[in-house]
Amino acid sequence: MDLSEFRKEYSDRGLHREDLDANPMVQFERWFQQAVELGLHEPNAMSLATVDATGRPLLRTVLLKYFDTNGFVFFTNYQSRKARHIAENPQVSLLFPWVILERQVIVQGRAEKISAAESLKYFTSRPRESQLGAWVSDQSSVISSRKLLLQKLAEIKQKFAHGEVPLPSFWGGFRVVPETIEFWQGGPARLHDRFFYEWKDAGWEIERLSP
Numbered sequence: 493m494d495l496s497e498f499r500k501e502y503s504d505r506g507l508h509r510e511d512l513d514a515n516p517m518v519q520f521e522r523w524f525q526q527a528v529e530l531g532l533h534e535p536n537a538m539s540l541a542t543v544d545a546t547g548r549p550l551l552r553t554v555l556l557k558y559f560d561t562n563g564f565v566f567f568t569n570y571q572s573r574k575a576r577h578i579a580e581n582p583q584v585s586l587l588f589p590w591v592i593l594e595r596q597v598i599v600q601g602r603a604e605k606i607s608a609a610e611s612l613k614y615f616t617s618r619p620r621e622s623q624l625g626a627w628v629s630d631q632s633s634v635i636s637s638r639k640l641l642l643q644k645l646a647e648i649k650q651k652f653a654h655g656e657v658p659l660p661s662f663w664g665g666f667r668v669v670p671e672t673i674e675f676w677q678g679g680p681a682r683l684h685d686r687f688f689y690e691w692k693d694a695g696w697e698i699e700r701l702s703p
């Protein structure tokens with residue numbers, strides 16, 4: 493299938509140096525809020541790239557659950573493939589594909605496990621079904637059938653029939669502490685605007701990159 497005629501001209505909305513906040517997390521918050529206001533489906537869905545011990549990269553989607561000046565936090569199974577990669581190499585990359593806004597944000601940084609207390613705070617805010625689901629899935633391992641998962645769910649439901657569902661020791665959050673963050677805004681004639689923030693000696697430096 494030839495897709496060479498799939499071509500869109502981008503608007504001249506532009507991104508100007510003087511409009512950027514000195515702190516990329518503040519800039520990210522602005523863009524995130526605009527994505528929410530536009531009604532984007534799952535604006536907090538992001539691609540997470542990890543690298544295994546042999547240097548092979550792998551991407552998957554995860555949901556950003558909160559962010560602040562310390563970084564971006566997502567939740568997962570600590571025994572999953574992504575968690576194994578992070579244990580071998582904590583350098584990761586995140587990508588927010590806000591294509592409908594003619595935008596993308598790319599983050600490079602280090603992934604760090606958050607504390608169990610911080611994970612618990614989020615875990616208790618989840619619906620009970622999601623809490624039980626965390627117990628059921630031995631994420632990224634091979635399973636012979638879906639039936640097995642449903643059996644396990646029934647067992648877990650019985651086990652935790654009364655009271656609160658405890659936080660599994662194998663489940664929690666990672667914080668991606670950003671080292672670089674790039675904001676990309678599509679422009680006419682493929683002359684897009686790109687601004688690259690890099691953390692250097694206790695401060696953020698900003699450079700414009702050629703599209």
Ligand SMILES: Cc1cc2nc3c(=O)[nH]c(=O)nc-3n(C[C@H](O)[C@H](O)[C@H](O)COP(=O)(O)O)c2cc1C
Binds near residue numbers: 537553555572
């Ligand atoms: C929209 C969307 C959101 C997802 N959110 C998460 C998430 O927040 N955490 C998670 O562990 N997996 C999430 N997943 C599933 C992951 O993409 C992936 O299949 C899973 O984490 C296993 O990845 P791994 O085997 O590389 O560790 C999501 C998938 C999609 C499509």
